[in-house]
Amino acid sequence: MNVVHGRDHAGDLEVSTEVVVVGSGAGGAVVAATLAEAGMDVIVLEEGGHVRPEEHARMRPSESLRHMWRDAGFTLAFGVGRSPMINVMMGRCIGGSSALTGGVCFRVPEYVLGDWRALGLTDFTPEHLEPYYAEVEENVHVEDVPLSARSRSTQLFGEGAEKMGFSLESMRRNTNGCVGWATCNFGCPERAKMSVDISYIPRAMKAGAAVYSDCLVERVTTNGRRAVGVSGRVLNGPNGAPGGRLTVRAKRVVLACGAMFTPLVLKASGIGKGSGQVGKNLTLHPAFRIMARFEERVAGWNGALQSAYSSAFEPDGIQLNSVFVPPAILAATQPGIADDHVRRAKTLEHLAIFGANLHDEAGGVVRRGLGREPFVTYRMAKKDAAAVPKALRIAGETFLAAGAKEVFLPVLGLEGFSPDEFRKIDLEKISPKRLECTSQHPLGTCRMGVDASSSVVDDRGQTWDVEELYVTDGSTVPTSLGVNPQLAIMTLATRFAQRMADRRPS
Amino acid sequence: MPPEVDAEAHPLVATPSILAGKRNRLPGPAGERRPTGAFPPRSLETMLAMAEAVFSTSERPLPADRLEYLRRELPDLLNRAAPRGRLMFRLGTFAISTIAPLLIGRLPPLRRLPLDVRIRALRKMEASPFVAALIAVRAVLCLVYYEHPDAAAEIGVRVGPNGRLG
Numbered sequence: 001m002n003v004v005h006g007r008d009h010a011g012d013l014e015v016s017t018e019v020v021v022v023g024s025g026a027g028g029a030v031v032a033a034t035l036a037e038a039g040m041d042v043i044v045l046e047e048g049g050h051v052r053p054e055e056h057a058r059m060r061p062s063e064s065l066r067h068m069w070r071d072a073g074f075t076l077a078f079g080v081g082r083s084p085m086i087n088v089m090m091g092r093c094i095g096g097s098s099a100l101t102g103g104v105c106f107r108v109p110e111y112v113l114g115d116w117r118a119l120g121l122t123d124f125t126p127e128h129l130e131p132y133y134a135e136v137e138e139n140v141h142v143e144d145v146p147l148s149a150r151s152r153s154t155q156l157f158g159e160g161a162e163k164m165g166f167s168l169e170s171m172r173r174n175t176n177g178c179v180g181w182a183t184c185n186f187g188c189p190e191r192a193k194m195s196v197d198i199s200y201i202p203r204a205m206k207a208g209a210a211v212y213s214d215c216l217v218e219r220v221t222t223n224g225r226r227a228v229g230v231s232g233r234v235l236n237g238p239n240g241a242p243g244g245r246l247t248v249r250a251k252r253v254v255l256a257c258g259a260m261f262t263p264l265v266l267k268a269s270g271i272g273k274g275s276g277q278v279g280k281n282l283t284l285h286p287a288f289r290i291m292a293r294f295e296e297r298v299a300g301w302n303g304a305l306q307s308a309y310s311s312a313f314e315p316d317g318i319q320l321n322s323v324f325v326p327p328a329i330l331a332a333t334q335p336g337i338a339d340d341h342v343r344r345a346k347t348l349e350h351l352a353i354f355g356a357n358l359h360d361e362a363g364g365v366v367r368r369g370l371g372r373e374p375f376v377t378y379r380m381a382k383k384d385a386a387a388v389p390k391a392l393r394i395a396g397e398t399f400l401a402a403g404a405k406e407v408f409l410p411v412l413g414l415e416g417f418s419p420d421e422f423r424k425i426d427l428e429k430i431s432p433k434r435l436e437c438t439s440q441h442p443l444g445t446c447r448m449g450v451d452a453s454s455s456v457v458d459d460r461g462q463t464w465d466v467e468e469l470y471v472t473d474g475s476t477v478p479t480s481l482g483v484n485p486q487l488a489i490m491t492l493a494t495r496f497a498q499r500m501a502d503r504r505p506s
Numbered sequence: 507m508p509p510e511v512d513a514e515a516h517p518l519v520a521t522p523s524i525l526a527g528k529r530n531r532l533p534g535p536a537g538e539r540r541p542t543g544a545f546p547p548r549s550l551e552t553m554l555a556m557a558e559a560v561f562s563t564s565e566r567p568l569p570a571d572r573l574e575y576l577r578r579e580l581p582d583l584l585n586r587a588a589p590r591g592r593l594m595f596r597l598g599t600f601a602i603s604t605i606a607p608l609l610i611g612r613l614p615p616l617r618r619l620p621l622d623v624r625i626r627a628l629r630k631m632e633a634s635p636f637v638a639a640l641i642a643v644r645a646v647l648c649l650v651y652y653e654h655p656d657a658a659a660e661i662g663v664r665v666g667p668n669g670r671l672g
Contacts, residue, residue, distance in 0.1 A: 058517055060653045062579070066586045074591030181517070181670065189517050301671050326518055327663045327671070332648035335641075337628045342563050345652070345661040373588045413637040436641075 003050040003094060003205075006214030006234045012244040013215070013234045017043040018505060020230055020250040022217045022265070025096020026489040027473030028256030029196035029204065030136070034497035036207035040504065043210045043248060044201075045230070047257075048092035050213040053198055056099065056187035061326050064186035068093040068100060071373065075260075077284060077364060077439070083380035084435040086286055088442055089185075090258060094213055095197025097258065098486060101440065102184045102306035102323070103173035103193045105142045106483035107133055108491075109314075115479045120450035121459055129491060132498075136490045139203075140174035140194040149180050151303025153352035154322040156294060157395075158308060160402030164394075166312035168322070173306065174199075174486075182305040182324045196490075215246050216372070220253055220269040220469060227253040227469035251505035252468045256493070259442035259475040260374045263366050266446065271465050272456050281447050282364025283480035284378060284439035285357045289323065290392060291333065291408040292352050292399035293416065299349045300324040314359065317384060318391045319482060323355040333408070335415060351408075352399065356391035357441075359482030360384045366445050380432060388435065389427035396422050410436040441485050446475035448492075461496035468505050472496045519655040519665060520575070527578060545584040545592055549599040553580060555617035556602060557647050559624040561657070567621065572654050579650045595646070598639040606631040606640075 006013065018041035021032045028044060036042040051059075051067055065073040070092035077086040091097035108129070116124045136142075147170065150158070158168045177192040184193055191198065205211055218232040229249040237243030255262045263272075263279035272278035301324055310320040324330075327348055334344040361381040369375030396407040396417075406416040409427075412434045417425060449455020452464035455478070461470045472493040474485055481488055557576055558568045584595060604614040606627035616624055631640050651657050658665065664672035 060517060060520065062583055062650050062653055065649075066583050070588075071591050072583055072587040074587045074594065076590075076594070183517055187517060299671070327658060327661070328518075328649050328652035331652040331661065332645040334648070335632065337560055337632060338625045339563050340629075341560050341644075342661070345648075349662050369590065371589055373590055412641055413632070 004210065004212045005050060006212050007049070007236045007240055009234055009236055009244070012247070013212075014247045015043060016249040017041050018250065019043070019252045019254060020045060020248045021254040021256060022230060023096060023256035023258065023473060024094050024196070024201060024211065025091060025256060025258060025473065026098045026196055026486050027493045028096070028254065029098070029200035030490050030493040031254050031256065031472045031497040031500070032209050033200040033204035033207065034494065035501055036204045036209040038501035040501070042204065042208070043212065043250070044204065045215040045217055045246075045248065046094050046211070046213050047216045047235070048094065048213065050094045053191050057189045057191055059187050061183070061186040061329055064100070068187070075373070077376040077378040079433065080377050080379040082385065082432050083363070083378055084286070084432050084437040086284055086378055086437045086439050088260070088284065088376065089438065089440045090260065090442070094201060094211065095195050097440065098195040099197050100185050101195070101484070101486055103175050103195075104306050104321070104484040105137070105140075105172045105174055105487035108481060108488045109483060112479060112481055119478055121448065121478060123459060129495070132491045132494045133487070136487060136494055140196075140199045140490070141176040142172050142174050142487070143176070144170050144172055145304050145307040146170070149178065149304040150307045150322070151180070151182065151300045151324055152298045153300030153324055153354075154303065154308050156298065156352045156402045157322065157354045157398055160398035160400070161310060163401040164398050166310055168308040168310050171307055171309055171322070173304070178304060180303045182301045182303060183326055184305040186326065214240070216242060217246065217257070217265060218268055220255070220265060220271060220466070222269070222271075222466055225465070226467045229253065252470070252500070254470045254472055256471070256473040258473050259445045260366055260376065262471055262473055262475045263445045264368055264374055266456070266463075267368060271463060271469070272446070274465060275453055275456055277447060277454065277456050279366040279445050281362035281444040282366055282376070282378065282442060283360050283362050283444045284364060285441040285480070285482070286360055286380065286384065286437050286439055287355055287357045288388070288391060288410045288435065288437060289353050289355050290395035290399070290410065292396070292404035293347060293350050293406040293408070294352060294402075294404055295350070297349050298352050300352055301326060313391070313394060314482065316390055317359040317387045317482070318394070319357045319359065320395065321355045321357060324353055352404070354395050354398070356395055357482070358384050358387055358391070360480050362444055362480065364442075385432050388432060389430065392427050412436060441474075441481075443474040443477040443481065443485055444479070446471045447478045448476040449478060460499045461492075470496060470500065518653070518671065519658050520653050525571070525575060525654070545581050546596065549596050550577070550581060551617050552599040552603045552615065553643060553647060555624060556628065556643060557651065558621060559628050560644055560647060561651060562621060562625070569656070572651065572657060575654050576647070576650060580646070583646070583650060595643065598643050601636060601639040602628075602631065602643060605634075605636050609634055
C-alpha cells in the first residue's frame with residue numbers, strides 16, 4: 001500500500017472511516033499504527049507532501065527546507081515586551097517534525113511528572129509510564145549515542161566541562177546504523193534515524209491504514225456534542241493550492257497537527273471555548289547556540305549531530321545540548337561583508353558549537369493569523385530571561401576552559417570575543433530582543449488536565465467539549481518539559497491510543 | 507571544477523545537474539511551488555546585489571556562475587515560504603536596499619551602486635541598529651551560496667568521494 005498523494009487526486013475527496021487521524025507526525029503516526037493494529041479502520045491525513053526517506057536522504061539542507069519544513073523554515077514567534085523573536089522550526093511532510101529532529105529521546109524528567117501530578121494528573125508516575133516508554137523505545141530503536149560518535153566539537157565542550165566541574169552524559173536517540181553525517185535535521189543519508197515515517201507509518205499502513213498527503217484539514221465536524229468527521233481542502237489546485245473539498249466522515253477524530261495547528265483547527269470548529277485555554281500556554285524551549293573558535297581543526301560535522309548533554313544547570317532552567325550543523329548553515333552565522341565575511345567563513349572548520357535550551361514557563365499564545373498560518377506571540381518569563389546570560393556565560397567559559405581562542409554569542413550584531421573580552425562583558429546588559437533564538441519544541445497549547453475549566457483534554461486525550469474528539473500531539477503536554485519532547489509525545493500518544501483501542505467508537 | 511561526488515547520493519552540495527540549471531529531480535515538481543505572492547524580482551535583484559558584495563573578495567569578484575546559481579535557487583526557496591515569511595523578506599530586502607545607501611550618504615537603491623560602494627554601505631549597515639535585516643537576508647544567501655560546491659571548497663569544506671565531509 002502506498003501513500004495517496006492528494007495533489008494527484010482530481011476534484012473533491014470524500015471518504016468514510018472509523019477513525020480519522022489528522023497529522024502524521026510523532027503524535028498521529030503512533031495513534032494510527034496502534035488503532036490500525038487493533039483492527040480499526042484508520043485514515044491518516046497530512047497537510048504536507050510525501051517525500052520518501054530515500055529522497056530526503058539526497059536533499060541538500062536548503063532543499064529539505066523547501067520540501068519538508070513548514071514555511072520553508074521561516075516561521076516566527078513574535079517576542080512580546082523584552083522577549084526575542086524566535087524562529088520556530090516545524091515539519092510539514094509525512095512524518096511531521098519527527099523526520100526533522102536530531103533524534104534525541106528523553107523520558108519526561110521525574111520533577112516534571114511531579115508538576116503534572118500536582119495538577120491532579122496523578123497517574124503520571126515513572127512506573128505507570130514505563131510500559132509505554134518501553135514500547136515506543138523498542139519501536140523506534142532508542143539507543144545510547146556511543147562516545148565514539150561524539151564530534152570533535154562535542155569532545156572539546158566535554159573537555160571544558162570537566163575542567164569547569166560538570167560532565168556530559170550520552171544522549172539517547174532513535175537511530176539504527178548512524179555513522180555521523182550530522183545532517184539529521186535535513187534528512188539522513190543512511191536512513192538511520194527511525195523517525196515515524198520510517199517506523200510507525202509503515203506499520204500503520206501494513207495494518208491497513210490509508211495515508212493521504214496534501215490534505216488540509218480546516219475543521220472538525222460535529223453532531224451535537226460528538227465529533228463525526230473533518231472537513232477541509234485537498235491541495236490539488238494549481239501549483240499545490242487548495243483545490244477540491246475534503247470531507248471525511250468518521251466515528252472518531254484524532255487531532256495531531258502539532259502545538260501550532262491543533263488549536264487553530266479547534267478554534268475554527270468552535271471547540272474548547274469554555275476553558276479559554278485553546279492556543280494558550282505555549283512553551284518553546286527557547287534555544288541558543290554558542291560558538292567558539294579553536295586553533296585546531298574541529299570539523300564538527302564529523303560525528304553525530306547531537307550526542308551529549310548536561311543537566312547540571314537544570315535548577316537554573318538550563319539544559320546544555322550538543323549540536324552541530326552542516327557547513328552551509330554554519331556559514332550563515334558568520335558576520336562580515338566581502339573579505340571580512342569570506343575570511344571568517346574560511347575558518348568554519350575551526351568552530352565548535354554547543355546549544356542551550358531553556359526550561360521555559362508557558363509564555364506563548366497561538367492565534368489565527370491571516371491565511372493559513374498561525375500568528376504566534378511569546379512573552380519570555382523573567383525567570384527565563386534571567387537564565388539566558390547565565391547559559392551564555394556557562395557555555396562560553398566552558399569553551400574557554402577547553403582552549404577556545406574566540407567565543408561567539410548568539411546576539412545580533414556582536415563580533416567574536418577574545419577570552420579577556422568575554423570575561424569582561426556584562427551579559428546581563430544584553431537586551432533579550434537582540435538574541436538569535438530558535439525553537440523546535442512547541443508544546444502545551446491544548447493542555448491535558450483534570451477539569452474542563454483549566455484544560456482542553458482529559459487524561460485520555462479526549463476533549464472536554466466534544467466526545468470522540470481526541471488530541472494526541474505535543475499540544476497536550478501540561479507543562480514545559482525542559483527536554484527534547486519527541487519521546488514524551490510518542491509515549492503519551494501510545495497511552496492515549498491504547499485506551500482508545502480498548503473501546504471501539506460506536 | 508566542482509569536486510567529484512556521487513550526484514545520486516550527495517546531500518550537502520549541489521549536484522552537477524543542478525549547477526547546469528536542470529530541474530531538480532528531487533520532489534520539486536512544478537505543482538509544489540506556491541502560486542501567490544511569488545518573491546518579487548526587485549527584491550531578488552537586491553539580494554543578488556547584496557550577494558555580490560558579501561561574497562566578493564579583493565582577489566576576485568563573485569564568479570558569474572555562482573551568481574546565476576543564486577538567481578535560480580533563491581526564488582525556489584523563498585517562493586515556498588508562507589506569505590508572512592515572504593513579506594518579512596521583502597521588508598528586509600527593502601530595508602537593505604534603502605537604508606544601507608543612505609547610511610553612507612548615497613541615494614538608494616543599493617543594487618544601482620558600484621560594488622565597492624555597496625560593500626561600504628553594507629558594512630555601515632552591519633554596524634548600525636538596522637543590522638537585523640541584514641543578518642536575516644545574509645543568512646539565507648549563505649545557506650544557498652555555500653551549497654555551491656566551488657563555494658564550499660573555497661572555505662575548506664572537503665567533500666570526500668562518498669559524499670561525506672572530511
